[in-house]
Amino acid sequence: MEYEMPVTGTDIWYYYICPREVWLMKHQIAPDQEDEALELGRFLSETYYQRDKKELSIGHIVIDRIRQEEGELIIGEVKKSSSYSQSARMQLLYYLDTLKRAGIEAKGELLFPKERKKERIEWTEKARSELERAVADIRRIARMPVPPPPKKISFCGKCAYREYCWAEE
Ligand code: SF4
Incomplete structure (x- = not known):
């Protein structure tokens, strides 16, 4: 059987922000671990919404906020801002799709604690097709001998890679 990354x-x-990244x-090009944006992301996810904290691993994904509401399973994803909401939606849809393939029906909730905002996300057939395309493209990008240009x-x-991509500027 062919190995699937x-x-x-x-x-x-x-992927929905930068294929080079x-x-x-x-x-496994290590980004700058002290980078402020990474630190803030870590701080926010450790500080807010702790009461929902229950981790679930399925295959290669880890869902870190999961709860039940009126018999429905709700999975949550915390983001520090809604600026990259398309990426956040697709990430959460990927979790929902992975759960669905394992026979688990769930709904998603994007949480933006700094903005005190929440967005409900639901799985659709259209989202599955888009995710299948994205996964194939991620595998294609990963097999490239050199990264796409910045x-x-x-x-x-x-x-966190800005020094790496733009060091000469
Ligand atoms: S710094 Fe490089 S890896 Fe990061 S978003 Fe820009 S081009 Fe992509």
């Missing part, structure tokens, strides 16, 4: 929720999140992570986007300013 695991794709995580984090891969999905970065997907390649760098897949090739493209300046607004995320670069807070990306």
Whole structure:
């Protein structure tokens, strides 16, 4: 059987922001761990919404907030801002799709604690097709011998790889 590279929720999140970042992570190029954006993300997810904290691992994904509400399973994902909400939605849909493939029906909830916002996310057939396309493309990118060239986007300013991509600027 042909080996299929695991794709995580984090891969999905970065894929919708920067394919180069997907390649760098897949090739285990270490970002600057002291980076402020990473620190803030860690702090927020440790500080807020602790009462829902129950971790669930399925395959290559880890869902860190899960609860039941009126008989429904709700999985939550905390993000520090809604600026990259498309990435956040696709990441959560990936979790919902993975659960569905394991026979578990759930709904999703995106939490933006700094903005005191919540968004409900539901699995659809259309989302599954889009995720299948994205997963195939992530695997294609990871197999590339060199990373895709850097493209300046607004995320670069807070990306942990910014020194790596833009050191000469
Ligand atoms: S610095 Fe910009 S181009 Fe480089 S990996 Fe990060 S987001 Fe992508």
